[in-house]
Amino acid sequence: MSALMLSETVGTPVRQPLMRATGVSKSYGETIGCLDVSFTLNPGEVIGIVGESGSGKSTLLNVLSAQLSPDTGTVEYDLRHKGMSDIFRLSEPDRRRLMRTDWGIVHQNPRDGLRMDVSAGGNVGERLMAIGARHYGEIRAEGLDWLAKVELDASRVDDKPKTFSGGMQQRLQIARNLVTRPRLIFMDEPTGGLDVSVQARLLDLLRGLVRELGIAAIVVTHDLAVVRLLADRLMVMRHGRVVEEGLTDQVLDDPHHPYTQLLVSSVLQV
Amino acid sequence: MPPMISVSALSKEFVLHTQGGARIPVFHQLDLEVTAGECVCLHGPSGAGKSTLLRSLYANYKPSSGHVRVVHGKDIVELGSAEPWQVIEVRRRTVGYVSQFLRVIPRVPALEVVAEPARLAGVPDAEAEKRARTLLGRLNIPERLWDLAPATFSGGEQQRVNVARGFALDYPILLLDEPTASLDAANRQVVVALIKEAKARGAAIVGIFHDAEVREAVADRLFEVAAYRRDAA
Ligand SMILES: Nc1ncnc2c1ncn2[C@@H]1O[C@H](COP(=O)(O)OP(=O)(O)O)[C@@H](O)[C@H]1O
Numbered sequence: 211m212s213a214l215m216l217s218e219t220v221g222t223p224v225r226q227p228l229m230r231a232t233g234v235s236k237s238y239g240e241t242i243g244c245l246d247v248s249f250t251l252n253p254g255e256v257i258g259i260v261g262e263s264g265s266g267k268s269t270l271l272n273v274l275s276a277q278l279s280p281d282t283g284t285v286e287y288d289l290r291h292k293g294m295s296d297i298f299r300l301s302e303p304d305r306r307r308l309m310r311t312d313w314g315i316v317h318q319n320p321r322d323g324l325r326m327d328v329s330a331g332g333n334v335g336e337r338l339m340a341i342g343a344r345h346y347g348e349i350r351a352e353g354l355d356w357l358a359k360v361e362l363d364a365s366r367v368d369d370k371p372k373t374f375s376g377g378m379q380q381r382l383q384i385a386r387n388l389v390t391r392p393r394l395i396f397m398d399e400p401t402g403g404l405d406v407s408v409q410a411r412l413l414d415l416l417r418g419l420v421r422e423l424g425i426a427a428i429v430v431t432h433d434l435a436v437v438r439l440l441a442d443r444l445m446v447m448r449h450g451r452v453v454e455e456g457l458t459d460q461v462l463d464d465p466h467h468p469y470t471q472l473l474v475s476s477v478l479q480v
Numbered sequence: 481m482p483p484m485i486s487v488s489a490l491s492k493e494f495v496l497h498t499q500g501g502a503r504i505p506v507f508h509q510l511d512l513e514v515t516a517g518e519c520v521c522l523h524g525p526s527g528a529g530k531s532t533l534l535r536s537l538y539a540n541y542k543p544s545s546g547h548v549r550v551v552h553g554k555d556i557v558e559l560g561s562a563e564p565w566q567v568i569e570v571r572r573r574t575v576g577y578v579s580q581f582l583r584v585i586p587r588v589p590a591l592e593v594v595a596e597p598a599r600l601a602g603v604p605d606a607e608a609e610k611r612a613r614t615l616l617g618r619l620n621i622p623e624r625l626w627d628l629a630p631a632t633f634s635g636g637e638q639q640r641v642n643v644a645r646g647f648a649l650d651y652p653i654l655l656l657d658e659p660t661a662s663l664d665a666a667n668r669q670v671v672v673a674l675i676k677e678a679k680a681r682g683a684a685i686v687g688i689f690h691d692a693e694v695r696e697a698v699a700d701r702l703f704e705v706a707a708y709r710r711d712a713a
Pocket residue numbers: 238241242243244261262263264265266267268269270
């Protein structure tokens with residue numbers, strides 16, 4: 211009897227997705243950027259996008275984060291008060307507001323995501339002001355709090371990022387993006403260009419913050435160790451297409467697509 | 481009461497595309513049921529497919545065909561067709577897995593490695609840490625190591641941290657891949673005690689135990705994985 215009462219589902223059967231991409235394609239003239247990509251991202255979920263250089267990872271990320279318009283396909287996002295809406299049909303001010311309040315974008319090169327001639331504290335504080343914070347003392351306190359969270363010394367709060375090391379700049383960029391408590395954060399090669407020891411520290415920090423805050427993230431990287439640590443799910447890209455996707459450990463430990471097998475077998479151990 | 485784990489007609493074959501498409505059939509049409517409080521020992525020679533079956537029960541390996549169903553709270557989840565977030569939920573609350581080797585996370589101290597699963601399942605920080613301390617203590621990890629990342633630990637110490645992590649939460653289902661492999665007799669007995677306690681509280685356990693003494697102490701029955709080779713009679 212009791213066996214009959216058990217249903218083959220779990221939790222709430224319908225989950226309201228945070229983002230849904232459908233048939234997203236983007237070319238540069240004859241060159242394919244990404245081709246016919248579809249997926250759904252749930253709140254709090256971390257998706258990794260892997261693939262060799264030129265496979266279309268950054269193109270896809272730039273479309274998803276509204277930095278680039280797709281040729282075809284749609285990207286819908288669960289807007290507060292409005293529900294799922296096509297982000298490319300929003301008015302320019304609405305899209306800007308979305309990007310400022312609900313999203314964070316961590317660029318591979320900190321120069322693209324930081325204001326190099328503004329102090330570290332200012333870089334974090336101006337994001338709070340952009341969403342309406344006005345109280346100077348609170349902004350400064352919150353800024354200092356975030357510097358501590360990303361393990362930057364409080365004594366550097368008035369220094370400009372151009373005096374920082376690459377790893378410090380990247381941590382500052384993360385603080386600048388997380389201070390507004392976004393629901394979704396986009397990261398393109400967040401550990402690229404950093405020394406291995408610096409990478410480990412940054413990864414550990416990101417892992418802690420993403421879990422603690424419960425934010426969703428889309429992380430592009432060519433480094434399988436990064437996704438092993440950070441991502442719940444994985445999409446493997448090749449020539450612009452997603453060739454395999456699934457749970458991160460499943461894709462890495464039991465890859466099915468020839469290209470994924472090649473990718474996994476060409477690193478020593480992840 | 482339905483079995484906690486129900487495997488039906490499960491087949492697994494690896495296709496190695498990087499090696500000319502070589503096929504490695506592991507098992508074929510395998511059935512297995514494990515009830516609450518029962519401990520099943522996967523048996524057979526090296527390469528028989530014991531770890532492959534265990535990983536399939538954790539949805540770490542995808543079945544070629546067939547089903548793996550587990551009782552998860554009030555529901556039954558079929559792991560092969562479940563969405564990734566559902567599998568993650570099942571792993572968070574229902575199925576614990578002690579892999580053969582600890583996967584070391586840079587910079588995360590042993591105490592946190594052990595406390596993390598309980599914390600992610602919603603156990604308050606203080607309680608999760610207390611439980612982690614108790615387990616590390618019982619498994620004879622010297623207290624001076626608790627705040628260090630296990631990267632520099634010996635093989636046996638890493639394995640004990642791994643075991644502690646697997647028992648940090650009272651999972652209804654536990655999967656153990658050679659949990660005593662590199663342990664001395666005293667620590668083997670600690671693991672035996674942990675397994676017996678888990679059985680007593682009703683956990684369904686599937687394990688691989690090479691040590692005959694451990695096997696006799698904990699296993700209710702042996703399951704011959706090699707009996708499910710495609711060419712087996
Ligand atoms: N702005 C651009 N103009 C022309 N081609 C581009 C541009 N950006 C990317 N591409 C091309 O699109 C393809 C995908 O590139 P990209 O998305 O940057 O890949 P990845 O991030 O995986 O390295 C590559 O062939 C690349 O040369």
